[in-house]
Amino acid sequence: MAILEQDLEANMIVNDLSNSFHPVPKQKRIINKKLLRDKKGICEICGKRGQTEKHHKKTKGSGGNDTEENLIEVCRICHTKIHTGEIKI
Secondary structure (H helix, E strand, O other): OHHHHHHHHHHHHHHHHHHHOOOOOHHHHOOOHHHHHOOOOEOOOOOOEOOOEEEEOOOHHHOOOOOHHHEEEEOHHHHHHHHHOOOOO
16 A cells, blocks of 8 residues: 555656746747757657657756757656656756
8 A cells, every 4th residue: 555655646746847848949949940850759768659859968057068968858757757857968
């Protein structure tokens, strides 16, 4: 029973984070719009198919660029986990 409760609690936290995480839209930060259009619709972290977002491996504030090598395509859940530190890339 305790394991089931932990799973439910963990799922609620992920859902809560997914609903409250609203980064600045990439289309306003990524200058090369071709990089935004070139999507496969597959998360590079978990492999889930569907709606994906671009994530900078090295942030622009840390000197990262808008290049294919510095951007990965991720689903909303993995993107949230990256920003909360649950997933390291």
